[in-house]
Amino acid sequence: xxxxxxxxxxxxxxxxxxxxxxxxxxxxxxxxxxxxxxxxxxxxxxxxxxxxxxxxxxxxxxxxxxxxxxxxxxxxxxxxxxxxxxxxxxxxxxxxxxxxxxxxxxxxxxxxxxxxxxxxxxxxxxxxxxxxxxxxxxxxxxxxxxxxxxxxxxxxxxxxxxxxxxxxxxxxxxxxxxxxxxxxxxxxxxxxxxxxxxxxxxxxxxxxxxxxxxxxxxxxxxxxxxxxxxxxxxxxxxxxxxxxxxxxxxxxxxxxxxxxxxxxxxxxxxxxxxxxxxxxxxxxxxxxxxxxxxxxxxxxxxxxxxxxxxxxxxxxxxxxxxxxxxxxxxxxxxxxxxxxxxxxxxxxxxxxxxxxxxxxxxxxxxxxxxxxxxxxxxxxxxxxxxxxxxxxxxxxxxxxxxxxxxxxxxxxxxxxxxxxxxxxxxxxxxxxxxxxxxxxxxxxxxxxxxxxxxxxxxxxxxxxxxxxxxxxxxxxxxxxxxxxxxxxxxxxxxxxxxxxxxxxxxxxxxxxxxxxxxxxxxxxxxxxxxxxxxxxxxxxxxxxxxxxxxxxxxxxxxxxxxxxxxxxxxxxxxxxxxxxxxxxxxxxxxxxxxxxxxxxxxxxxxxxxxxxxxxxxxxxxxxxxxxxxxxxxxxxxxxxxxxxxxxxxxxxxxxxxxxxxxxxxxxxxx
Amino acid sequence: xxxxxxxxxxxxxxxxxxxxxxxxxxxxxxxxxxxxxxxxxxxxxxxxxxxxxxxxxxxxxxxxxxxxxxxxxxxxxxxxxxxxxxxxxxxxxxxxxxx
Numbered sequence: 001x002x003x004x005x006x007x008x009x010x011x012x013x014x015x016x017x018x019x020x021x022x023x024x025x026x027x028x029x030x031x032x033x034x035x036x037x038x039x040x041x042x043x044x045x046x047x048x049x050x051x052x053x054x055x056x057x058x059x060x061x062x063x064x065x066x067x068x069x070x071x072x073x074x075x076x077x078x079x080x081x082x083x084x085x086x087x088x089x090x091x092x093x094x095x096x097x098x099x100x101x102x103x104x105x106x107x108x109x110x111x112x113x114x115x116x117x118x119x120x121x122x123x124x125x126x127x128x129x130x131x132x133x134x135x136x137x138x139x140x141x142x143x144x145x146x147x148x149x150x151x152x153x154x155x156x157x158x159x160x161x162x163x164x165x166x167x168x169x170x171x172x173x174x175x176x177x178x179x180x181x182x183x184x185x186x187x188x189x190x191x192x193x194x195x196x197x198x199x200x201x202x203x204x205x206x207x208x209x210x211x212x213x214x215x216x217x218x219x220x221x222x223x224x225x226x227x228x229x230x231x232x233x234x235x236x237x238x239x240x241x242x243x244x245x246x247x248x249x250x251x252x253x254x255x256x257x258x259x260x261x262x263x264x265x266x267x268x269x270x271x272x273x274x275x276x277x278x279x280x281x282x283x284x285x286x287x288x289x290x291x292x293x294x295x296x297x298x299x300x301x302x303x304x305x306x307x308x309x310x311x312x313x314x315x316x317x318x319x320x321x322x323x324x325x326x327x328x329x330x331x332x333x334x335x336x337x338x339x340x341x342x343x344x345x346x347x348x349x350x351x352x353x354x355x356x357x358x359x360x361x362x363x364x365x366x367x368x369x370x371x372x373x374x375x376x377x378x379x380x381x382x383x384x385x386x387x388x389x390x391x392x393x394x395x396x397x398x399x400x401x402x403x404x405x406x407x408x409x410x411x412x413x414x415x416x417x418x419x420x421x422x423x424x425x426x427x428x429x430x431x432x433x434x435x436x437x438x439x440x441x442x443x444x445x446x447x448x449x450x451x452x453x454x455x456x457x458x459x460x461x462x463x464x465x466x467x468x469x470x471x472x473x474x475x476x477x478x479x480x481x482x483x484x485x486x487x488x489x490x491x492x493x494x495x496x497x498x499x500x501x502x503x504x505x506x507x508x509x510x511x512x513x514x515x516x517x518x519x520x521x522x523x524x525x526x527x528x529x530x531x532x533x534x535x536x537x538x539x540x541x542x543x544x545x546x547x548x549x550x551x552x553x554x555x556x557x558x559x560x561x562x563x564x565x566x567x568x569x570x571x572x573x574x575x576x577x578x579x580x581x582x583x584x585x586x587x588x589x590x591x592x593x594x595x596x597x598x599x600x601x602x603x604x605x606x607x608x609x610x611x612x613x614x615x616x617x618x619x620x621x622x623x624x625x626x627x628x629x630x631x632x633x634x635x636x637x638x639x640x641x642x643x644x645x646x647x648x649x650x651x652x653x654x655x656x657x658x659x660x661x662x663x664x665x666x667x668x669x670x
Numbered sequence: 671x672x673x674x675x676x677x678x679x680x681x682x683x684x685x686x687x688x689x690x691x692x693x694x695x696x697x698x699x700x701x702x703x704x705x706x707x708x709x710x711x712x713x714x715x716x717x718x719x720x721x722x723x724x725x726x727x728x729x730x731x732x733x734x735x736x737x738x739x740x741x742x743x744x745x746x747x748x749x750x751x752x753x754x755x756x757x758x759x760x761x762x763x764x765x766x767x768x769x
Contacts, residue, residue, distance in 0.1 A: 645768030647700075647761040648692045655688055 001059065005068035007052035008087040008138060011095050014044040015131035023124040035110035038123035042106050042130055046099035052092050064088055064526035065204065067140050074143075078199055084140035086203055090527040093338060093520075094137035094270055101262040101345045102130045104497040108353050109254040111491035112360070115482030116252075122162060126258065129155035133263050137270055141202040142191040145271075149187060149231070152267065153180035156259050160251040165479030168469045172247035179244040183234020187271075190227035193220060194278075207277040207530070217284050225278055225285030228271060229292075236268025237319045238326060239296045243592050245319055249311040250469070252481070253356030256311055261318045261348040266341045269325040273334050280532055286330045290411075293326030294421045294428075299590060301431035305438070306586040309366050309468075310355050313439055317392065318348055320428065324407055327425065331418060332533035333410030335521035339512040340407055342520070343399035346508050347391035350501040354385035357494065358443055360485035362451050363463040368439065373448030377455035381488050382444050384498045389440045391505040393433035393558055396551040399508035404429060405543075405550035406512060412546070413538040426553055433557025441565035460485055514543040676717035684710035695760050697752075701745045708738045 018041025022034050029037070056064055069084035085091075106126060113122050132155050136148030157180075161173030195201055197220060198209030214221040232238075237245035248260045259265070272279060272289065279286040300320035307313050321344050328337025359366055361378060375382045391400040408429075411422040451461035465474045465481065476483035488494040511519045528534055538546070564571045576583045588594065642653070683706055690703025712731040719727025753759060 643768055645765030647764065651691050655692070 001063065001066055003055035004052055004059070004066040004087045005085075007048050007055055008066070008068055008085045008091075009070075010048035011045050011052060011099065011134055012085070012131065012138060014041045014048060015127050015134060017041060018127040019124055019131055022120060022127060026120040026124070029120055032110055032114060032119075034120040034123045035106070035113070038127045039103065039106040039110055041127055042099060042103040045130065045134065046096070046103050049092060049095040049099045052087055053096060056087065056089065056092055061526055061529075067202070067204075069140075079195075081141060081143045081201055083144065084202065085138040085144075086140035087138065088527050089524045090270075090273060090338075091138050093342075093524060095134055097266075097342050097345050098130065098133050098137060098263045101349050101501075102126075102133075102258055104500055105254050105258040105262070105349060105353075107493045108257070108356075108497035109252075111493040112254055112356055112486050113252060113482070114486060114491075115476075115484035117476070117478035117482060118162065122159075122252070125155060125158045125162065126255075129159060129259060129264070133267070136267055142194065142206065143201055146184070146187055146191060149235070149267065150184055152235070152264050153177060153184065156180065156248070156264055159255040159259060160248045162251055162255065163480055165477075166250065166467055166474065167472075168247075168467060169250035172244070172250040176244040176248050179234055179241050182241065183231040186227040186230025186234070190224045190231065193224040193227065197221075203274065210278055210281060214281055217282055221278065222282045222285050225275070225282040226288065228275055228278070229285065229289050232268030232271045232289075232326075233292065234268075235271075236265050236322050236326065238268065238323060239292055239299060240592070242296065242300070242319050243589075243596060246307075246312050246315045246589070249309070249315050253311065253352055253359060256315070257349045257352030257356070260315060261352055262345040265318060265322055266325065266345070269322065269329055269337060269341055272326065272329045273338060276329070276332070276334060276528060276531060279330070280332065286332070290327050290330035290418070290421060293323045293330055294424050295323075296320065297323035297327065297428040298424060298431075301428045301435065302586055303589050304435040305431060306583055307589075308369050310359065310368050310371070310439065310443065311352070311366055313368070313435060314348070314351050314355055317351075317432065317435065318344075320432065321348065321392070323428075324404060324425065327411065327421060328407040331407075331411050331414050331421070332531060332536070333407060334528050334531070335512070335518075335524055336403065336406035336410050338524060339520050340400075340403035342511075343391065343403040343505070343508045346501050347388045347398075347400055347505040350384055350498060350505050351388035351392065353494065353498045353501065354381050354388060354488070357381040357486075357488040357498075358385070360487045361455055361461065363461040363485060364465065364468055364481065365451075365463070366468045368442045371443045371449060371451075372446040373444070373452045374455075375444040377448065377452045378444075378487065378489055380495060380498070384488070384502050385444065386440055387502045387505050389436040391508075393436045394429055394550055394554040395433075395558070396547075396554070397509070399505050401547070401550060401554065402509035402512050402514075405546045406514065408550065409514075409538040409543050409546040413536065413542065426549065429550060430553045430557045430560075433554045434561045437558045437561035438565060441561060445566055446569065455487075460487065460490075514538075514540065514547075673717055673721045677714060680710045680714040680717065682710075683707075683713065695762050697745070697749050697759060697761050700761060701742065701749075704745075705738060705742070708734055 018038050021037055021041075022029065026034070056066070059066070065086065065088040067084055067086050069082045071083055073081045073083045075081070106123070109122070109126065113119055116122060129152065132148055132151030134148075136145060136152055139145040139148050154177075157173045157177040160176050161170045163169045191201070194206055194210070197213050198206050200206060200209060210221065230241075234241040245260055245265065249256050251260075279289070297320050300316045300318075300323065304313050304316035304320065307316060321340070325337045325340050325344070328334075328340060357378065358371065358374060358381060361374065361381075362371060365371075387398075391398040394401045394404045404425075408422050408425045411418045411425065448456065454461050462485070465476055465483075466472060467474060474480045486494065488498055512521065525534065585591070687703045687705075687707030687710060690706065691700050694700055694703065712734055715727040715731045715734070717727075719725065719731075749759065757763070
């Protein structure tokens with residue numbers, strides 16, 4: 001009990017300490033010191049999370065929801081908010097995943113970002129992000145959750161716009177921030193609706209109150225759940241709030257791995273899992289969530305087929321995979337959804353790290369049309385990328401294989417219309433395997449490009465620094481990427497981080513093999529013990545059939561990619577020329593950006609211009625500001641005219657005044 | 671004698687003083703004209719004192735004389751100081767207060 005509380009606070013304390021140390025001591029930190037301090041802080045947080053895990057393990061089944069309060073944050077009338085954390089299997093699981101993957105990404109960044117002029121700033125932001133994320137998952141009440149939620153959004157903004165002199169990066173940061181704020185507003189209103197009905201804010205109280213207060217599918221509760229989903233979908237980049245995630249790839253690659261693949265974007269999944277009693281009371285909202293989830297899975301997978309920017313392919317893959325998790329937690333298969341969250345964190349962070357290494361070898365170029373043949377030049381990166389892609393594709397016995405098929409098995413188990421979701425999920429799984437190996441084959445096989453040949457000779461390719469999206473020339477000064485590039489083959493911290501994640505991507509599925517090791521599900525059970533669906537488990541034979549089908553689909557997808565990209569390399573180009581409309585539709589990401597531009601951005605910009613020209617310059621500047629200064633100026637002009645400085649003028653004024661007073665009394669007396 | 675004559679004389683002297691203060695540029699003359707104004711006041715005070723047959727007006731006149739003496743001391747001191755510092759002895763030149 002006490003141990004769990006202490007470890008819970010320690011999980012938060014270390015990243016906060018790291019942030020403060022790095023940001024306050026930035027001047028005194030030489031070389032890579034900031035990176036090592038940051039890495040150490042996150043490893044310490046991970047150790048604390050392990051401590052919390054062990055402490056929780058020692059408690060009885062009923063006691064596994066330990067709360068700890070530092071102090072009462074605000075109290076007025078019936079409203080009371082405590083700065084409190086909740087340490088239960090779900091939050092400890094999330095802390096382990098977040099802190100563990102973040103620690104490895106910090107380690108990777110120590111080397112990857114080494115030549116960047118913003119090195120210290122980078123690690124201060126990174127530690128702040130991890131602190132915010134851990135605050136989010138450990139928050140014991142809705143208010144603290146919102147605080148963590150907003151901090152995470154701010155950290156994400158700072159890190160996306162990390163290269164702040166690159167215009168595309170600053171725009172991407174703004175876009176991410178605005179869309180995240182849309183989600184924040186939804187979350188805040190949802191919290192308000194719940195508080196209005198229930199009167200408390202801590203999780204246990206909200207759930208208990210909701211069970212007493214609401215009937216199944218009560219209107220208010222469904223509204224609150226849908227608003228929670230707005231928050232969750234904005235953070236987790238689900239339709240229709242997904243557009244920011246692809247642009248967020250403007251940030252440094254380790255940031256993409258940390259925030260936009262492994263941790264932050266899973267916050268929405270965590271929120272749905274955390275608020276599961278509400279969603280079980282409002283199954284209508286859960287169904288909406290499942291439908292949007294599967295739509296996102298298919299949408300993002302289809303876009304990932306045609307995008308040519310290496311990081312953006314992985315970003316769309318992330319959107320798609322989070323869709324799977326959302327489907328999982330929305331059909332009340334919490335264990336399966338969170339299992340996929342964990343394995344996805346492993347293999348997606350690994351894929352991003354390998355992609356970062358490839359991009360470095362390309363001297364900053366991200367377009368896969370310009371890559372090829374890196375297999376011999378970068379054997380370690382090739383191996384890591386392939387392991388990540390295999391796990392993503394769901395190749396038999398790798399981590400993604402078990403977690404993805406677990407979700408699909410649960411959707412079939414719910415029966416009825418949910419089976420449609422399951423079938424669509426299998427379709428998307430085939431697409432996933434295809435685009436995963438599209439990357440592998442396009443980047444690593446085929447004729448080596450000039451950069452790959454140079455690397456085989458032992459030289460790292462070097463181009464004039466330029467924006468990979470627009471081609472604008474840049475320099476290496478602060479606010480732009482650093483001068484040197486770093487690849488995994490030459491930097492041991494990158495190698496270690498990728499190696500560990502590679503091993504986890506392979507064996508990570510072992511904690512959730514159906515019927516054999518349901519370790520994860522058993523560990524999470526106390527959190528979800530109140531769920532009506534906890535024992536609604538697919539049968540062993542259904543799971544086995546699901547695994548076989550999933551495995552066959554994954555291999556078929558990989559084989560298709562091999563046939564199209566290795567055996568007959570020109571096929572896809574011919575296909576693109578045959579179906580220009582379809583390719584254009586997918587390459588423009590289903591025209592979502594264009595739609596939002598027409599619907600929101602342009603009207604807002606027009607309104608802003610109108611405000612600037614009419615309201616601001618004519619009304620405010622002209623009338624209010626101009627009027628006020630005009631009055632003051634006229635008054636002072638008069639006062640200035642009197643102050644001639646001549647003694648006799650003052651004397652004359654005195655005399656006139658005196659005469660006026662005398663005249664007044666004369667007239668008054670008569 | 672009717673008090674009106676005293677008051678008319680007093681008013682005349684006062685007006686001469688005011689005119690001098692307003693028009694002359696030499697501070698010494700301005701000071702002299704100020705004295706004229708004060709003494710016009712004194713004359714009126716003493717005239718009223720006689721009319722009412724009480725001594726209060728005399729006392730006031732004596733107080734005004736003391737004040738006038740003090741004022742002359744300060745005023746002349748200032749003029750001498752200005753002279754010593756080679757500042758032109760002209761009140762129109764001292765117009766630093768102009769807004």
